[in-house]
Amino acid sequence: MNPAPETPDWEHLVSTALIGTTRRSVATVAGMPASDEDAEALLDLAALDTIRRQAGYTAHAATPIAPDAPDPRPRVGDTAARLLDLVLSSHPDLLPEWLELAARSGRGVPYERLPDLLDRAYRTAVLRPAVAAAAGPRGAWLAGLNPVWSFVTAEPLPGDTFDEETWKAGGPEERRRTLLALRARDPATAGTLLAEAWPGESKAEVRQALLDALEPHLGPDDEPLLETALDDRGAGVRGRALALLSRLPDSAHAHRLRDHLRRRLRVDRDTSWVFEVDTPEASETGLFRDLALAVPTETKESPRERRERVQVLIVHTPLDVWTERLDTDPAGVLALAAAHPETRDALVDAVCLRGDADWSRAVLDDPEIGLAAVAGDDADGRGRQRLRVLFAPLPAVERCDRVLALLEGITYPEALGRLLLAIDAPWTPGLSEGVARWTARTTERRRVRGHRLLYETIAAHMPPEHLALLPEQAPYEKEADVYFRLRETLRLRQDMHKEL
Numbered sequence: 001m002n003p004a005p006e007t008p009d010w011e012h013l014v015s016t017a018l019i020g021t022t023r024r025s026v027a028t029v030a031g032m033p034a035s036d037e038d039a040e041a042l043l044d045l046a047a048l049d050t051i052r053r054q055a056g057y058t059a060h061a062a063t064p065i066a067p068d069a070p071d072p073r074p075r076v077g078d079t080a081a082r083l084l085d086l087v088l089s090s091h092p093d094l095l096p097e098w099l100e101l102a103a104r105s106g107r108g109v110p111y112e113r114l115p116d117l118l119d120r121a122y123r124t125a126v127l128r129p130a131v132a133a134a135a136g137p138r139g140a141w142l143a144g145l146n147p148v149w150s151f152v153t154a155e156p157l158p159g160d161t162f163d164e165e166t167w168k169a170g171g172p173e174e175r176r177r178t179l180l181a182l183r184a185r186d187p188a189t190a191g192t193l194l195a196e197a198w199p200g201e202s203k204a205e206v207r208q209a210l211l212d213a214l215e216p217h218l219g220p221d222d223e224p225l226l227e228t229a230l231d232d233r234g235a236g237v238r239g240r241a242l243a244l245l246s247r248l249p250d251s252a253h254a255h256r257l258r259d260h261l262r263r264r265l266r267v268d269r270d271t272s273w274v275f276e277v278d279t280p281e282a283s284e285t286g287l288f289r290d291l292a293l294a295v296p297t298e299t300k301e302s303p304r305e306r307r308e309r310v311q312v313l314i315v316h317t318p319l320d321v322w323t324e325r326l327d328t329d330p331a332g333v334l335a336l337a338a339a340h341p342e343t344r345d346a347l348v349d350a351v352c353l354r355g356d357a358d359w360s361r362a363v364l365d366d367p368e369i370g371l372a373a374v375a376g377d378d379a380d381g382r383g384r385q386r387l388r389v390l391f392a393p394l395p396a397v398e399r400c401d402r403v404l405a406l407l408e409g410i411t412y413p414e415a416l417g418r419l420l421l422a423i424d425a426p427w428t429p430g431l432s433e434g435v436a437r438w439t440a441r442t443t444e445r446r447r448v449r450g451h452r453l454l455y456e457t458i459a460a461h462m463p464p465e466h467l468a469l470l471p472e473q474a475p476y477e478k479e480a481d482v483y484f485r486l487r488e489t490l491r492l493r494q495d496m497h498k499e500l
Contacts, residue, residue: 013045065145073107074108076499081110081113088113091492093460095120095127096126096127097493103134104500115142117134118135121151122149122151125151128152129156133158139152150173151173160178176210180213183214191214198228207234207237227241230242230290246353254317258320260287261321264280265321265322274326274339275336277313279306291316293312310346311343314343316350319359330358331362348363352389360391371402375410375415391424392424396426401428403431407434410438413451414453420461439458455485458490459485459493462490464490464497
């Protein structure tokens with residue numbers, strides 16, 4: 001064994017060994033157990049001191065780690081914990097549902113599972129709010145020990161309260177969280193605090209994040225600050241302010257956009273094109289400000305740039321200008337816009353931005369761009385991406401009924417899977433029955449990849465109590481693996497709902 005580096009303790013041990021334990025007491029070595037005064041104890045201390053110094057030990061005084069704050073919630077039971085292990089190991093797509101069920105039951109995650117959950121949330125940002133809520137005080141405590149988990153401290157939780165000291169001296173994420181807590185209790189005061197602090201916020205990303213805190217409980221009192229943000233030097237801040245102002249249809253900003261569009265919307269029913277939207281000129285700096293756009297500096301602009309400017313104006317202007325100027329309802333506006341594909345496309349984006357149920361129904365019912373067209377096998381990807389947003393303002397039952405009405409005409413499983421994903425709400429028994437019949441029917445045009453998407457969608461979104469509606473055996477042998485995976489997932493979800 002190599003000798004340890006020379007230290008006062010080591011020198012004392014060596015000298016004691018030379019003189020003998022009968023003539024000198026065995027030394028008490030810092031950080032080592034107390035020993036008996038004999039040769040065997042001396043050799044034990046020498047061996048221990050050698051090993052710990054070879055391992056890189058240095059003498060120090062440790063500060064005990066403060067314990068975490070108490071969490072009043074009970075932990076989930078053993079069965080629910082085992083189900084969580086199964087979800088984490090083989091069904092990670094079900095983790096958001098497990099966490100939601102646990103939160104609804106008022107119980108917390110087993111502490112020993114928190115590191116795994118925090119690691120997953122670190123890698124997958126969409127999980128962070130649910131994991132932060134499930135982790136509770138222990139999660140915040142663990143975040144103090146591992147910086148990569150610090151996102152937990154930025155996620156707002158139902159029990160949060162406003163802390164003035166945090167608002168004044170905290171980090172950006174802490175300040176945003178405490179502002180959100182005040183916003184939930186007193187929106188006007190929170191808006192006033194943000195307006196007062198706004199001139200002193202030097203970083204554009206911080207200003208943009210603080211604007212996000214206005215989104216819950218957004219109201220007319222927030223308009224002055226959002227108008228100020230339209231002049232911000234940060235493009236992201238201006239864009240966020242425009243998005244929030246677009247949700248205030250009675251604001252001065254909204255009325256200015258109405259005026260801008262009215263002046264440019266020329267209507268002539270004696271022509272085949274019926275209407276035309278004139279392009280804003282570069283000299284109209286007020287319009288560019290209202291659209292959060294930079295004023296062009298070049299004298300020559302491409303036709304594409306000019307068209308994009310018109311589309312931005314259409315997307316952010318309240319839709320009532322169209323029904324007013326064309327003297328028709330939303331369906332009539334879309335019918336007249338069929339001769340102007342780019343304008344109609346911008347109108348659909350405006351509908352998605354505003355979440356108006358009547359306009360959403362008009363788009364979904366449109367024969368050329370509506371739900372029936374999007375459900376087709378050759379539908380374009382953008383129409384499918386918009387579908388969930390168009391469904392969002394509608395009651396869940398109506399969403400299910402609209403998809404159910406189209407089932408018989410759908411040929412490809414992949415197309416049905418995308419439609420079912422867009423519902424994003426609990427299925428009705430009628431829809432579950434219809435989907436079960438569709439999966440069992442015979443067709444010559446089948447694709448395994450398409451069925452995988454469909455079966456995964458059914459497994460994740462069909463109410464688990466509707467499992468009995470599905471055939472016990474796979475309708476087609478070549479799809480047996482994904483079909484039995486579907487049934488296994490639904491049984492697991494049944495157990496989750498039972499235990500949580």
